[in-house]
Amino acid sequence: xxxxxxxxxxxxxxxxxxxxxxxxxxxxxxxxxxxxxxxxxxxxxxxxxxxxxxxxxxxxxxxxxxxxxxxxxxxxxxxxxxxxxxxxxxxxxxxxxxxxxxxxxxxxxxxxxxxxxxxxxxxxxxxxxxxxxxxxxxxxxxxxxxxxxxxxxxxxxxxxxxxxxxxxxxxxxxxxxxxxxxxxxxxxxxxxxxxxxxxxxxxxxxxxxxxxxxxxxxxxxxxxxxxxxxxxxxxxxxxxxxxxxxxxxxxxxxxxxxxxxxxxxxxxxxxxxxxxxxxxxxxxxxxxxxxxxxxxxxxxxxxxxxxxxxxxxxxxxxxxxxxxxxxxxxxxxxxxxxxxxxxxxxxxxxxxxxx
Amino acid sequence: xxxxxxxxxxxxxxxxxxxxxxxxxxxxxxxxxxxxxxxxxxxxxxxxxxxxxxxxxxxxxxxxxxxxxxxxxxxxxxxxxxxxxxxxxxxxxxxxxxxxxxxxxxxxxxxxxxxxxxxxxxxxxxxxxxxxxxxxxxxxxxxxxxxxxxxxxxxxxxxxxxxxxxxxxxxxxxxxxxxxxxxxxxxxxxxxxxxxxxxxxxxxxxxxxxxxxxxxxxxxxxxxxxxxxxxxxxxxxxxxxxxxxxxxxxxxxxxxxxxxxxxxxxxxxxxxxxxxxxxxxxxxxxxxxxx
Numbered sequence: 001x002x003x004x005x006x007x008x009x010x011x012x013x014x015x016x017x018x019x020x021x022x023x024x025x026x027x028x029x030x031x032x033x034x035x036x037x038x039x040x041x042x043x044x045x046x047x048x049x050x051x052x053x054x055x056x057x058x059x060x061x062x063x064x065x066x067x068x069x070x071x072x073x074x075x076x077x078x079x080x081x082x083x084x085x086x087x088x089x090x091x092x093x094x095x096x097x098x099x100x101x102x103x104x105x106x107x108x109x110x111x112x113x114x115x116x117x118x119x120x121x122x123x124x125x126x127x128x129x130x131x132x133x134x135x136x137x138x139x140x141x142x143x144x145x146x147x148x149x150x151x152x153x154x155x156x157x158x159x160x161x162x163x164x165x166x167x168x169x170x171x172x173x174x175x176x177x178x179x180x181x182x183x184x185x186x187x188x189x190x191x192x193x194x195x196x197x198x199x200x201x202x203x204x205x206x207x208x209x210x211x212x213x214x215x216x217x218x219x220x221x222x223x224x225x226x227x228x229x230x231x232x233x234x235x236x237x238x239x240x241x242x243x244x245x246x247x248x249x250x251x252x253x254x255x256x257x258x259x260x261x262x263x264x265x266x267x268x269x270x271x272x273x274x275x276x277x278x279x280x281x282x283x284x285x286x287x288x289x290x291x292x293x294x295x296x297x298x299x300x301x302x303x304x305x306x307x308x309x310x311x312x313x314x315x316x317x318x319x320x321x322x323x324x325x326x327x328x329x330x331x332x333x334x335x336x337x338x339x340x341x342x343x344x345x346x347x348x349x350x351x352x353x354x355x
Numbered sequence: 356x357x358x359x360x361x362x363x364x365x366x367x368x369x370x371x372x373x374x375x376x377x378x379x380x381x382x383x384x385x386x387x388x389x390x391x392x393x394x395x396x397x398x399x400x401x402x403x404x405x406x407x408x409x410x411x412x413x414x415x416x417x418x419x420x421x422x423x424x425x426x427x428x429x430x431x432x433x434x435x436x437x438x439x440x441x442x443x444x445x446x447x448x449x450x451x452x453x454x455x456x457x458x459x460x461x462x463x464x465x466x467x468x469x470x471x472x473x474x475x476x477x478x479x480x481x482x483x484x485x486x487x488x489x490x491x492x493x494x495x496x497x498x499x500x501x502x503x504x505x506x507x508x509x510x511x512x513x514x515x516x517x518x519x520x521x522x523x524x525x526x527x528x529x530x531x532x533x534x535x536x537x538x539x540x541x542x543x544x545x546x547x548x549x550x551x552x553x554x555x556x557x558x559x560x561x562x563x564x565x566x567x568x569x570x571x572x573x574x575x576x577x578x579x580x581x582x583x584x585x586x587x588x589x590x591x592x593x594x595x596x597x598x599x600x601x602x603x604x605x606x607x608x609x610x611x612x613x614x615x616x617x618x619x620x621x622x623x624x625x626x627x628x629x630x631x632x633x634x635x636x637x638x639x640x641x642x643x644x645x646x
């Protein structure tokens with residue numbers, strides 16, 4: 001958390017304080033206001049009957065140094081929330097504070113500590129080299145680039161871009177471009193960083209590397225990161241805490257462990273070539289059958305069968321003459337949790353781009 | 356604006372004193388990052404423009420070739436139609452065309468730039484700058500104007516050689532008069548950029564305004580004195596006198612210079628306010644950065 005303290009010392013938020021007051025501010029800020037504090041935030045788009053409420057009375061706080069995931073289907077309000085925190089969208093009601101500074105009042109001051117990688121954006125200049133981008137965007141976010149040259153070297157090293165520092169971004173692979181985009185967001189030393197769909201369009205390997213880097217940067221640099229993604233793997237791998245949004249409201253807000261722990265853990269998946277319609281109908285009468293997958297080879301069903309019910313299930317399967325090919329417990333993932341909380345069918349969409 | 360202007364400097368001073376007084380215990384971790392001042396911002400924006408200019412010369416050369424092609428068409432076509440009459444007024448045409456290429460560059464610098472930045476996803480990052488969106492956009496506009504001066508100078512040189520015309524090219528006078536003339540256009544570009552942020556389609560149509568600059572450059576300022584308060588008109592008349600008649604900057608009547616400055620500053624401030632208003636409205640509507 002040294003970065004927060006250092007930033008308080010540089011004092012862009014409190015330029016006219018005396019030294020003693022500033023020291024108080026430093027101390028206050030180390031424990032002080034959360035990195036992001038949203039209260040009663042509401043945003044509607046359009047007028048009259050066509051008006052759409054994108055975000056509806058949302059309140060949340062993100063502590064310094066934490067990594068929080070925003071999860072939700074299209075139109076849940078994730079991107080609107082992020083754009084509001086950046087001051088790109090002004091809320092209709094409520095307040096958004098970044099390190100205690102209201103984004104609406106002291107917008108420009110707040111910007112010194114926040115940056116974002118927005119969904120699907122190039123986010124940097126492809127005609128400039130990697131290092132030129134870092135220097136340019138450090139300056140734009142209010143930091144003298146010469147004073148953070150060492151930090152840029154370290155960032156490039158860490159993201160495995162050191163060899164490409166003097167290569168124009170347009171000549172890099174997609175995965176590398178995404179890493180440059182991330183590096184340019186971190187170049188100015190922002191302490192609160194929003195990443196909207198950071199792994200979108202990356203292949204499996206690049207996405208895995210990026211996730212590992214995010215986690216490492218969060219820990220080593222003491223960054224506060226808010227990740228919005230429909231990619232559960234990214235959220236589960238990177239985030240301490242998950243905020244689930246649906247129709248502009250928060251439906252869940254807890255640690256990943258707590259959310260997964262609270263979900264139904266007593267689900268088993270049974271696969272067998274003998275699972276015909278009659279057998280399944282018979283099982284449905286006696287058990288809570290969650291899903292039937294006739295497309296898989298062999299067909300499979302997912303059944304709630306915790307504790308002694310598991311014995312009942314195996315008895316029923318034997319009675320029905322079902323030879324089990326595969327039996328496994330189903331580990332709930334965040335998507336299951338989301339479905340439980342909202343009742344939204346999965347194909348309605350955690351998949352696809354957010355907005 | 357005064358608040359904005361003072362902030363980075365205040366922060367810089369504060370940062371410097373704090374660095375001196377408070378121990379360097381954080382420095383190892385933080386490498387003592389210093390706030391950027393407007394000097395750093397100006398340097399970064401101009402340097403980016405310079406890099407793209409030298410690294411992708413084809414764009415600049417292409418622009419010069421197209422401009423020269425239009426001029427050649429104008430010159431040769433005019434000779435066919437007007438004969439000797441055209442040759443008599445060729446100096447005026449060269450000066451007018453020079454000013455027009457400058458104006459188009461200044462105008463499109465802001466309005467087109469915003470479109471490109473939105474496509475690249477870099478616009479948001481210029482909005483979320485502690486310097487404020489408008490000052491950065493203004494600096495980018497100025498950077499483009501500097502670049503336009505370079506390309507227009509090449510065009511001017513070729514025009515002079517091809518037509519065998521001689522003009523007074525006192526650098527200070529030409530740069531100051533032409534620069535102030537197109538400052539008003541920069542203001543129009545800002546207003547158009549603001550409108551583009553709000554209404555994308557209208558933004559494209561606004562590009563047609565560039566052809567309206569021809570009328571402004573050739574406005575009859577002697578017969579209709581009120582046209583002097585329009586963008587370009589008064590400056591164009593002064594540039595003609597400077598380049599054709601060899602009048603130096605300090606030889607102009609004070610009233611002429613005052614009007615030149617007033618028109619420049621007036622339109623720039625007006626355009627700047629339209630831009631600020633439009634981006635504020637785009638923030639409320641949630642359309643800023645959506646394209």
